Amino acid sequence: MINDPKQWLLKRPSDDHPEWALWADRELQSFWEQVQEASFTAADEVKLHYAFYQHPKSRGWVVISPGRIECYIKYKELMLEVAAQGYSVATIDHRGQGFSERISDHPQHGHVEHFDDFVRDFADFMLELKALIGEQPCYLLAHSMGGAIGSLYMASYPHPFRAAALSAPMMGVHTQPVPATIVNSFVRLGHWLNAKLAGNRPRYVTGMQDYSDCTFEANELTHSQARYQWFRALYLDNPQVQVGGPTWQWLMQSMEAMEELPRVAPVIKTPLLILQAEQDRIVKPEPQKDFMRLLTHPLSRLQQVRGSYHEILMESDNIREPAIRSIFDFFEQN
Incomplete structure (x- = not known):
């Protein structure tokens, strides 16, 4: 039986190969x-799930904070790559997505009551990992919404991260x-109307709906x-992890969190690598540049x-591999 993650990775063909x-x-x-897959209970009794691989000769830990609607099973390949570098690795499913408990009565709502709940959950997650990490070096790798969560966490809590890489x-x-x-x-206005007409009951933003598959040709x-097809198949095989569009509350809370980020940037004392996707059609580059300054x-x-499109960590090999190398080099330097 193979125990060295490098051996599994060595067998990987290029992503344009039929194999x-x-x-x-x-x-x-x-x-x-x-x-290993595990769970813990947040301060408000929400059950949160996570996955981790403990390297037998661990040189440190990489903790992954995923983006909106993402589940830790989507990070299998990245977790293998991290493990092949000699690190232990852990990935959380944020509240309301993946295998974690839903916050709305409708399981497909992309919903959160307060963006700070994500941040507090992540702080609890780090406490959950504390005994495993011990005194080993620790690094953060965060994508999209996970980058906002990770940044607010580093600005608000004592943390073990020597460096952090934020993907888009x-x-x-x-x-x-x-x-x-x-x-x-x-x-x-939409958030106010929803509060007045629906009594703050979670409702999709106008035009949003339940999870739906999108063709590769139409994807951004x-x-x-x-x-792309592998990740979509994972979500079809595991319908319980599917999440649709955002609710008014999620959107309002996320907008306020994004407004908060420039104010907390100077407080972050950890070296950050911000990876900006050149062809991103989801998030804007200008606020990333402002944050960096x-x-x-x-x-x-x-x-x-x-x-690169938005998902740098899921991109084609010719785009993705240099970015992955930059992340590991940045961790090595810090």
């Missing part, structure tokens, strides 16, 4: 059988062709057909990932 899907079904799944962090969202000021006013997340650690930097 990639077979590798994911066999070798990647074999690695996943070594991963959610610091401002695309609203084109409508100006952001008009969209913000619309969100505030990744150029990798193999990884406010950071105080001299080793913090912003790196544009050429040709």
Whole structure:
């Protein structure tokens, strides 16, 4: 039986090879059988799930904070790559998504009562991992919404992270062709009307709906057909992890969290690597640049990932691999 994660990774073909899907079904799944799945209860009694791999010769820990609607099973390949570098790795399912408990009566609502709940959950998650991590070096790897959560966590709590890499962090969202000021006013009005008419009962933002599969050709997340189809198949095979569009409350809370990020940036004393997706159609680049200018650690930097859609960590090999190398190099340097 293979115990060295490098051996599973060495068998991986390129993502444009017809055997990639077979590798994911066999070798990647074999690695996943070594991963442990667990849960803990948040301060408000919400049950949160997570997965972790404890490397037998661990040189440190990488903790992953995923994006909106994401589940830790989507991070199988990345967790294997982290393990192949000699790290132990853990990934949380944020409240209201993945295998974690839902906050709304409708299980597909992308909902949260307060964005700070995400941040507090992450702080509790780090306490949950404390005995496993011990005195080992620890690093944060966060994507999109997870980047906003991780940034607010580092600004608000004592933490063990020596460095953090933020992949396409959610610091401002695309609203084109409508100006952001008009969209913000619309969100505030919609949130107010929902509170008045629905008694604050969670409801989808106008035009949003339950989880629906999108063809690869129409997707704006990744150029990798193999990884995209693999992730969509995972969600079809595990319908309990599916999440649809955001509610008014989620959108309002996220908008306020994004407004808070520039104010807390100078407080973060940890070196940050911000990976900016050049062709991102989900989050805007300008707020990421503004956030970067406010950071105080001299080793913090912003790196544009050429040709990438929003999901840098799920991109085609030619786009993704240099970004992954940059992340591990950044961790090594810190």
